[in-house]
Amino acid sequence: MVEGELRIGVFVCDCGLNIAGTVDTEEVRQFAEALPGVVVSVRAKYTCADPGQDEIRAQIREHRLNRVVVASCSPRLHEPTFRECVAEAGLNPYLLEMANIREHCSWVHSDSPEMATQKAKDVVKMAVARARYLQPGHETEIPVTDAALVIGGGVAGIQAALDLADAGHMVYLVEKQPSIGGLMAQLDKTFPTMDCSI
Amino acid sequence: MTDAGRHPRIKLMTLSEVEEVSGYIGNFRVKVRQRARYVNEKECTACAKCAEVCPVVVPDEFQQGFSSRKAAYIPHPQAVPSAYLIDMEHCLGNNPVACNKCMDACEKQCINLNMEDSQVELNVGAIIVATGMAVYDPTALDEYGYTRFENVVTTLEFERLICGSGPTDGHLVRPSDRQVPRRIGFIQCVGSRTQNRGNPYCSNVCCMNTVKDTLLIKEHYPDAEIYVFYMDLRAFGKGFEDLLNRSREAGVHYIRGLPGMVTEDAETRNLRLKVENTTTARLEEYDLDMVVLSVGLQPAEDLKSLASRLNLSQTSDGFVQESHPKLRPVDAPTPGIYFAGCVESPKDVKDSVTQAGAAAARSAILLNAGVVKSEAIKAVVDQARCTSCGVCARVCPYGAIRVDVKAKTGAQVITAACAGCGTCAAECRFDAITMQHFTDAQVLAQVDAALEEKPEEKVLAFLCNWCSYAGGDLAGTSRLKYPASTRFIRVMCSGRVDESFILRAFEKGAPVVLLSGCHIGDCHYISANHWTMRRADRMWDRLEEMGIRPERLQLEWISSAEGARFADVMRGLEEIRQKVTPQEIEQGKKAIAEYRSRKAKDAGKEKEAEPAEV
Numbered sequence: 024m025v026e027g028e029l030r031i032g033v034f035v036c037d038c039g040l041n042i043a044g045t046v047d048t049e050e051v052r053q054f055a056e057a058l059p060g061v062v063v064s065v066r067a068k069y070t071c072a073d074p075g076q077d078e079i080r081a082q083i084r085e086h087r088l089n090r091v092v093v094a095s096c097s098p099r100l101h102e103p104t105f106r107e108c109v110a111e112a113g114l115n116p117y118l119l120e121m122a123n124i125r126e127h128c129s130w131v132h133s134d135s136p137e138m139a140t141q142k143a144k145d146v147v148k149m150a151v152a153r154a155r156y157l158q159p160g161h162e163t164e165i166p167v168t169d170a171a172l173v174i175g176g177g178v179a180g181i182q183a184a185l186d187l188a189d190a191g192h193m194v195y196l197v198e199k200q201p202s203i204g205g206l207m208a209q210l211d212k213t214f215p216t217m218d219c220s221i
Numbered sequence: 222m223t224d225a226g227r228h229p230r231i232k233l234m235t236l237s238e239v240e241e242v243s244g245y246i247g248n249f250r251v252k253v254r255q256r257a258r259y260v261n262e263k264e265c266t267a268c269a270k271c272a273e274v275c276p277v278v279v280p281d282e283f284q285q286g287f288s289s290r291k292a293a294y295i296p297h298p299q300a301v302p303s304a305y306l307i308d309m310e311h312c313l314g315n316n317p318v319a320c321n322k323c324m325d326a327c328e329k330q331c332i333n334l335n336m337e338d339s340q341v342e343l344n345v346g347a348i349i350v351a352t353g354m355a356v357y358d359p360t361a362l363d364e365y366g367y368t369r370f371e372n373v374v375t376t377l378e379f380e381r382l383i384c385g386s387g388p389t390d391g392h393l394v395r396p397s398d399r400q401v402p403r404r405i406g407f408i409q410c411v412g413s414r415t416q417n418r419g420n421p422y423c424s425n426v427c428c429m430n431t432v433k434d435t436l437l438i439k440e441h442y443p444d445a446e447i448y449v450f451y452m453d454l455r456a457f458g459k460g461f462e463d464l465l466n467r468s469r470e471a472g473v474h475y476i477r478g479l480p481g482m483v484t485e486d487a488e489t490r491n492l493r494l495k496v497e498n499t500t501t502a503r504l505e506e507y508d509l510d511m512v513v514l515s516v517g518l519q520p521a522e523d524l525k526s527l528a529s530r531l532n533l534s535q536t537s538d539g540f541v542q543e544s545h546p547k548l549r550p551v552d553a554p555t556p557g558i559y560f561a562g563c564v565e566s567p568k569d570v571k572d573s574v575t576q577a578g579a580a581a582a583r584s585a586i587l588l589n590a591g592v593v594k595s596e597a598i599k600a601v602v603d604q605a606r607c608t609s610c611g612v613c614a615r616v617c618p619y620g621a622i623r624v625d626v627k628a629k630t631g632a633q634v635i636t637a638a639c640a641g642c643g644t645c646a647a648e649c650r651f652d653a654i655t656m657q658h659f660t661d662a663q664v665l666a667q668v669d670a671a672l673e674e675k676p677e678e679k680v681l682a683f684l685c686n687w688c689s690y691a692g693g694d695l696a697g698t699s700r701l702k703y704p705a706s707t708r709f710i711r712v713m714c715s716g717r718v719d720e721s722f723i724l725r726a727f728e729k730g731a732p733v734v735l736l737s738g739c740h741i742g743d744c745h746y747i748s749a750n751h752w753t754m755r756r757a758d759r760m761w762d763r764l765e766e767m768g769i770r771p772e773r774l775q776l777e778w779i780s781s782a783e784g785a786r787f788a789d790v791m792r793g794l795e796e797i798r799q800k801v802t803p804q805e806i807e808q809g810k811k812a813i814a815e816y817r818s819r820k821a822k823d824a825g826k827e828k829e830a831e832p833a834e835v
Contacts (some may be wrong), residue, residue, distance in 0.1 A: 100548070126693065132702070145671055158660075165592060194228075194231045195234060197234045201296050209283065
């Protein structure tokens with residue numbers, strides 16, 4: 024379901040030596056270049072850094088990319104970063120796909136670099152294959168209830184509740200015991216200041 | 222404490238526990254049960270008249286049992302709220318009222334022995350979990366004689382004995398004869414840093430707590446002889462080394478070596494301990510008046526049940542798992558929930574306060590924004606294919622699909638309520654539901670790409686985003702090694718994994734397929750993984766019918782905290798892979814092809830699973 028020609032850009036990240044120390048990222052880049060639908064494949068030392076992101080935006084504009092695959096770390100870490108990055112270049116953020124070649128590859132297969140490179144190529148191939156079918160998505164905004172629940176009235180709970188309440192938010196501080204204070208209230212003095220706990 | 226009690230925007234609910242949490246980031250619904258106090262908290266002036274007349278005497282838990290309190294009591298003089306309560310477990314009874322003395326004594330009439338527990342429902346946008354920790358109970362370490370010798374106490378008991386508001390008004394005495402102890406020993410790492418009867422981790426606060434205690438003793442009794450027995454002294458924080466040096470300068474003896482055993486002189490009740498001093502390499506003996514066990518910290522016992530109510534994971538040591546150990550240290554993996562204090566890991570007051578500030582700031586970011594974006598991952602129904610059978614509505618954990626089975630008007634998705642697990646799309650037999658961003662075509666394209674070359678050398682795993690995929694990330698950040706034959710496909714929930722995805726993998730020659738999600742009870746989509754389990758059961762039967770060994774489809778629950786387990790599972794899959802023969806793979810391919818043509822004949826139409834490019 025691609026309108027017009029599929030134009031995929033692949034960005035392979037070295038992550039310093041985090042990825043490139045194990046995976047032959049140049050080989051992965053060249054491999055990606057030959058995949059169907061891929062019009063450009065670029066390697067960067069740190070794709071998430073400003074120069075790396077600038078490169079993505081520049082390539083989107085130059086090659087009129089309509090899909091972007093970033094082969095770097097876990098999407099649980101940087102998917103929001105790269106979604107924002109491609110959106111700034113006018114691409115719908117849901118047309119971004121990530122290939123995890125760090126947490127799920129270089130870091131766990133550093134004892135077998137060749138196998139790791141082979142896996143990284145497959146991971147990129149899978150991401151490109153998926154990218155072909157990506158569709159633009161539109162997020163909905165859900166209102167937030169302006170109140171917080173703090174569970175536990177020890178020193179941490181009390182401090183969190185006070186900070187939030189001072190910032191203007193309603194706080195429910197729920198404590199199991201008949202008094203707040205927690206374990207701290209039972210201490211005589213506290214280190215390193217040697218002052219009273221309560 | 223008092224600031225929190227009187228803040229206009231803090232509603233303080235003591236004697237209360239969270240019973241149920243539903244909803245999601247920005248819109249949580251919380252049920253709180255508040256136990257009866259039997260005293261009107263607002264009216265009570267803490268005049269103490271009820272306690273004066275109360276005839277019931279019980280050990281005072283706040284004073285670690287060193288003194289007593291009444292059944293009508295206040296936990297301690299500085300309690301917040303500053304109100305008495307009735308300990309109904311020990312009260313002589315209210316049905317019928319057996320004693321009534323407190324009610325007669327209370328001038329303001331604020332005691333009501335018929336008060337009942339109440340349940341309150343709260344709507345909140347953010348939740349901060351700050352439930353603290355428990356203190357290690359040294360009973361199991363019998364060699365230290367905690368339960369046998371009165372003059373062996375824990376650090377928490379010591380705090381009460383030296384505290385100005387404690388049972389002895391701050392005059393340090395030993396329990397057996399109320400005499401001032403002149404020779405005091407501290408044993409460090411009790412229940413910490415041990416693989417045996419205790420916890421394997423460092424409890425973080427005990428070294429400095431002992432340093433502090435030695436200085437407190439020296440303030441009271443400058444000529445007290447103090448010995449600290451340790452394996453390492455961890456004085457790593459700001460100002461900590463200074464404090465340790467002050468303690469040394471005050472004459473406290475630090476001896477590197479943990480005693481093997483404490484014995485008692487039955488007559489004097491003095492204690493003797495033997496220790497190998499590892500700096501002098503000599504076996505030394507010490508006669509002491511009192512021994513303080515520097516006990517470690519551990520997760521509270523009831524954390525497990527709270528964690529399951531809030532959908533949190535616990536690390537192997539039992540503390541809660543943060544979203545990322547370095548970059549999101551106060552965020553729970555469940556969006557909108559944050560951690561503060563020792564529930565996350567053992568820490569001192571300063572670190573607890575710091576983390577509380579961070580958790581408050583993280584919550585305030587959300588509350589100030591006023592809106593939260595919901596990802597464009599929603600179910601969409603193709604009305605042309607929908608038969609209004611109602612299966613999708615039945616499996617949806619959020620009740621986000623409505624179907625009028627009689628009127629046959631087609632399934633309707635309530636988009637705002639859809640959380641995007643994709644269980645409906647997987648369960649729909651008519652392929653009438655598309656899960657945005659995790660469509661059949663997208664996932665099948667990944668399966669095909671993964672198995673295009675040398676499929677027999679690969680293990681294919683479907684991982685849910687919140688637990689199993691995150692567990693894989695943790696294996697990575699922990700640099701754990703596992704075989705590189707593994708290929709992963711991320712889905713939001715294991716409930717999304719369609720039978721057709723698994724069949725396609727076998728059809729393409731995958732020797733082993735893994736289906737992995739959150740542990741049962743921990744699913745981020747309430748209960749969607751129950752359907753994963755049922756589907757796997759169905760699949761095993763079907764595979765067996767087709768002559769495919771059911772072992773080739775594996776089902777594992779892996780949490781985001783289980784990086785080591787993730788790596789173990791991967792190693793296990795590789796072992797299974799090596800036992801799958803090429804003949805088996807070919808037979809399986811044929812069996813699935815036959816199954817497909819039979820099914821197509823039965824249905825009278827060809828079900829095309831090929832990801833068609835439109």
